[in-house]
Amino acid sequence: MQYDPISVALKFGFLAVLFLFVLVIARSALKDLRRTAAPAPDATGFHAVPAHPEIPYAVDAWLVAERGGGLEPGARFDLIGGLSIGRSGEVDVQIEDRYASGLHARVFPRGDRFLVEDMRSTNGTLLNGASLNGEAELIDGDTIQIGDTVFRFEQ
């Protein structure tokens, strides 16, 4: 009964198939890694920048996430056509912030200027640290704070 050839063959066959199987899946995992490693870091962040493929990249103003909101610091949102910011799923820039309202604020163009408007949020919006009433014009470097989330306006 000791080590009959069929038993030995089956054992080695089992091990061979097991390792081949592991190898194939590991190889595919490695390919995945190479693919995911290359592109934008926001692929791994908690929230990705919403892409607007239909709009050309001739944009001259952005909101840049500074901290908080579950956004990758440095994430840029182009402002062509304006952006709504809030906690709900319907807004353009969704932030995870306890103090944010569903639709909290919006940033929109008027002529060649950009304006920020508080959408009657519960906890208010701070523009450069001061409470924002209604709408206000933005200049390069302004900070917009919603709860613990801070954006910088860049032009």
Place this chain on the structure above:
Amino acid sequence: MKSGARNRELLALIPVAALLTAGFAGVFAQDHAKLGNASLVYGAYFFAICLATHIYLRIRLPNADPYLFPLAALLTAIGLVMVYRIDQHLARDQANWFVIGLILFALTIQFLRDYEVLERYRYLIAVGGLLLLLAPRLPGIGQQVNEAYLGVKIGPIAFQPAEFSKLAIIIFLASYLRENREVLVVGARRVLGVTLPPLKHFGPILVVWGASMFMLVFIRDLGSSLMFFAAFLALLYVATGRFSFVVIGMVMFVLGAWFFATTVPHVHERIEIWLHPFNDPLESGYQILGSIFSQADGGLFGKGFGHALITVPGSPSQTLLPAAQTDMIYALIVNELGLFGGTGLVLVYLLVTARGFKIALLASDGFSKLLATGLTAVFAIQAFVIIGGVTRVIPLTGVTLPFVSYGGSSIVANFVLIALLLLVSDRARREAVEPGGREALALGAS
């Protein structure tokens, strides 16, 4: 892409079925000294069941991760072969549990397609999870196994609630941390060069720590205690990105465990057996020594299916490897398939973990990310706790080897876990390939 993922899944199921067939053939070759076609029949049954599940996935979750289900099926196949090799009747139970597990797997996918509803009921889920943990201690339905309170028996149904409560607690933690991670990070302050979370948000961390210490002492379930707390720390780290929180948690756990190891006899005894198994080789140290000898006996390539000695030859009542079908199944696998077989098994767990974290990376919202991370972490840590215990890396504790060990609760709960991961994966990958979906992930389409 759509059919691509599922085609790869189908392709991967073929070697799994082949492995099951080869395994059964190996056991038969030893047991009956002749090869019937029974192993082929079992292989065909197994493949048919997997195929049915695969077709279901093709319809319901066409974009889900292609390798997760085949990997789970592979672990189940190895488990079935090994349990059959120990006891045919147990293997029949195990096969039934496999089918029941797959039915629950399908039901989870059917009814939890919008798994966000879990967030709405998170406190209910958390309370349910804690009650499940406590249940074995309740008079009337609780059961004590090896001095640990692990099982619950209600009428004819006996199960291990810890297996299910791990799902509940991970769902709760993922939801809770999704909402509070910002506060934990922003409110943090530095004290003596250590970043501490804000005091009022320290509460939940203390609660989880308290729960795991409670399990250590009153449920006497060292394995689950370690498993829950480590998974919690993994989630906390992913949610906040603060390594200091993890260090604080580890220090708290080690201090607590050390305190109880010196004061509670049951815990102390476990540590003593781990460090000095030869102090009492025929009583308390018997199981772990049996495990070590059994693994050493396997050598590089193992003794072959059915060749390991579980009982003393000639006297079946004298076991050499106690609890071979549950706690010690890894030792048995190493004995029969050698270091290579054991390594292969560990690699399979590693691949499941890699797929799980990949799903978390692809997921687009906070809850999905944390849920996938937590489920993967708890699965991986469970495998580590029992394999580590059997190989004497950490004290031996009674948790099951996911999908491999004999036990209905374990198989069913882990298939639900895999179903949740697939649900997260399907949504993440669908968003990645749909036109107008997130640009950065369009690369998944290749």
